[in-house]
Amino acid sequence: MSNQLNRQCVADHFQQDPRVIQAKRLILDALSAYQHQLAGPRPSISFLDTSCMALIEEAEKLRGRSLMLPYIGAGIGKGSLVELANGSVKYDFISGIGVHVLGHSHPALVVAAIDAALxxxxxxxxxxxxxxxxxxxxxxxxxxxxxxxxxxxxxxxxxxxxxxxxxxxxxxxxxxxxxxxxxxxxxxxxxxxxxxxxxxxxxxxxxxxxxxxxxxxxxxxxxxxxxxxxxxxxxxxxxxxxxxxxxxxxxxxxxxxxxxxxxxxxxxxxxxxxxxxxxxxxxxxxxxxxxxxxxxxxxxxxxxxxxxxxxxxxxxxxxxxxxxxxxxxxxxxxxxxxxxxxxxxxxxxxxxxxxxxxxGNYFGEEGKILEFGNYFIDRLKSIQQRHPEVIAGPFGFGGMIAFTPFGGNQKKAAQLVKALFDDGVLCFIGGHKLSRVRFLIPYGAVCYEDIDAVTVIVEQTIRRLSNFRGER
Ligand SMILES: Cc1ncc(COP(=O)(O)O)c(C=O)c1O
Structure with missing residues (x-):
């Protein structure tokens, strides 16, 4: 042991200690067990709504302006799904404006955070x-x-x-x-x-x-x-x-x-x-x-x-x-x-x-970034073809995709983003002269079923908003 100690730093021994390794395994097991409960989007839990709303109001007061989205994370997610503090679960297709590429609570990132904490x-x-x-x-x-x-x-x-x-x-x-x-x-x-x-x-x-x-x-x-x-x-x-x-x-x-x-x-x-x-x-x-x-x-x-x-x-x-x-x-x-x-x-x-x-085979013409991006684009294209008077596009490729709703009207695009949030999809507004709804998909966590589910919600929400305004 003392010989070994001489060849490695104390920090190395600490990080490789069987108790530490066991603790990590237990945390990952627990994470996986709780992630099973996150099977798809779900509405908020009314009991939690009040406390979450109070937090949002406090955040807005502290910042002196409204939040871009009424988002307060609960602290767990699974892939592209994220649980919010009001108990709702949503598809996160904007990923903190391009941050959570591996989705939420990815085991590799949990391990990275534990290693960092050590x-x-x-x-x-x-x-x-x-x-x-x-x-x-x-x-x-x-x-x-x-x-x-x-x-x-x-x-x-x-x-x-x-x-x-x-x-x-x-x-x-x-x-x-x-x-x-x-x-x-x-x-x-x-x-x-x-x-x-x-x-x-x-x-x-x-x-x-x-x-x-x-x-x-x-x-x-x-x-x-x-x-x-x-x-x-x-x-x-x-x-x-x-x-x-x-x-x-x-x-x-x-x-x-x-x-x-x-x-x-x-x-x-x-x-x-x-x-x-x-x-x-x-x-x-x-x-x-x-x-x-x-x-x-x-x-x-x-x-x-x-x-x-x-x-x-x-x-x-x-x-x-x-x-x-x-x-x-x-x-x-x-x-x-x-x-x-x-x-x-x-x-x-x-x-x-x-x-x-x-x-992980993400890059290249056959890589997952283009593959998921193209799949999402195809789905959005079909929506566009069914509602050509409501949306234009899609635009972009790979991990950066957008469409222009309602002729690029900023207020209406913002309403759509808010409505999509309520319906279970996180996306965001972008655009310079014409406002667009944009997505930065967490392609390291997403699967085809997620994209299908998101595009169904996008189409339903667009229909609802269009009908509401009598545009269809
Ligand atoms: C192209 C580009 N440059 C710079 C920034 C600024 O980065 P940050 O918000 O981390 O300061 C952003 C953020 O959106 C960006 O998109």
Whole structure:
């Protein structure tokens, strides 16, 4: 025993202690037994309704605004099903806006959280990192470099916004004194003071000082692929000419998520990226939402853009956010540092999620992401064909899918999202000019039966709302 102790850290022995292993097994057994009770959507339990409503009201009071959805989780789920604090069970097809890719209460994530709880620190940071933080950073670089990209560095962060801020600081320093940014119309980058300037939603920066000079380029239009590519490239050249040597970076969101599931195309992106290269402007890909939602781990790999990328950010489904960048961009001085880069449980979970996604046949043309995405799209298409006057689409692909209800009317789309919530399906609103109902399906947990059940509810709810308004 003492010999063995000498070869391993005490922490290793603790984590491998038979009592710990037994405790984990007992927890998983108990979880599985209770998950059997979550067999499908169910309405709330009236006794719990009152206490849940009180919590929602308190949450709204504390936040000073209504909740996006009246969602307070109870703390357990099974696959795409989640139990709420009022005892209702719903299909979660928005997954915390793209976070719960393996659904709710996935055993691998429960184990990851237990392993993290056995570790000594709640949070990890620049002066308190354990081995997992380093391994996660290494793994992200390795995955990112599979197709021509050349990432040598990775900085973890606690939010997508922070990862994007870090990316911007890096490119600004490199391109100093260039101080302008290029971004797409309809794009979303986050909500910090800086990022709210890049996010193309004036209402998100209402009353805020202008901190950055942003020039917007129109995004790809699939109905006019050539024309929209020419328009965007001309527009980009105009900006570059108007402000010579002033642009540090262009931010690319390859599939606009908050904008309503709008994908661009390889030709479109390459046309713009070649122009940016000519003008020595850095290329930043914001994959906070797109990471893990296409045929490749990174959407830039799906679109074949690896050779162009200087810096990329990830977040959401990974639980930990990160900024990956090339050697050339490694900043000088103490530009990047944070007390917290992520919770220990988030870092353990990120590694477990990567393991599951990379070993579970998710990626590729035959992978589960496209397979479930296409199945869902087919089901939504049939609904659209039966109700062409009520919905348009579906749009998007893979793990990012949306449709436009009621001509894109924002109020009606929000009503539909609320009605779907009441009927047992969690989804969310998106869209820039036209409002869309969007889904970020937990493809790591979903099955065909879930998709069938969800689309039945979607159609029933649309029918109910349409009849209610006398639109059919
Ligand atoms: C493309 C994109 N960038 C950045 C963010 C900001 O991420 P976070 O909310 O984690 O700060 C989001 C969040 O929705 C996003 O979709």
């Amino acid at each position: 570790s000594d620190t709640i949070m990890q940071g620049n002066l308190q990192q354990n081995a997992e933080a380093v391994k996660l950073s290494r793994e992200l670089c390795e995955i990112g470099n599979r197709k021509e990209a050349r990432f040598t560095h990775c900085f973890l962060a606690t939010s997508g916004a922070m990862a994007n801020e870090n990316a911007l600081k890096i490119v600004y320093q490199q391109k100093s004194p260039a101080n302008r940014i290029l971004a797409f119309r309809g794009g979303f980058s986050g909500r910090t003071l800086a990022l709210s300037q890049i996010t193309d939603r004036p209402e998100y920066r209402h009353g805020l000082p202008e901190t950055m000079a942003v020039d917007y380029v129109p995004f790809f239009d699939p109905d006019r692929p050539m024309k929209s590519t020419n328009e965007a490239s001309q527009n980009l050249r105009d900006h570059l000419q108007r402000h010579p040597h002033k642009h540090a970076v262009m931010v690319f969101e390859l599939i606009q998520g908050e904008g309503g599931a709008y994908p661009g195309s390889r030709e479109f992106f390459i046309t713009l990226m070649d122009i940016l290269r000519e003008h020595n402007v850095s290329i930043m890909i914001d994959e906070i939402q797109t990471f893990g939602r296409t045929t490749e781990p990174f959407a830039f790999q799906h679109f074949g853009l690896g050779e162009y990328v200087d810096v990329v950010t990830v977040g959401k489904l990974l639980q930990v956010c990160a900024t990956l960048f090339t050697e050339k961009l490694n900043p000088s001085g103490p530009l990047l540092s944070q007390t917290f880069v992520g919770s220990t449980s988030a870092i353990f979970a990120a590694r477990a999620i990567l393991r599951e996604l990379l070993s």
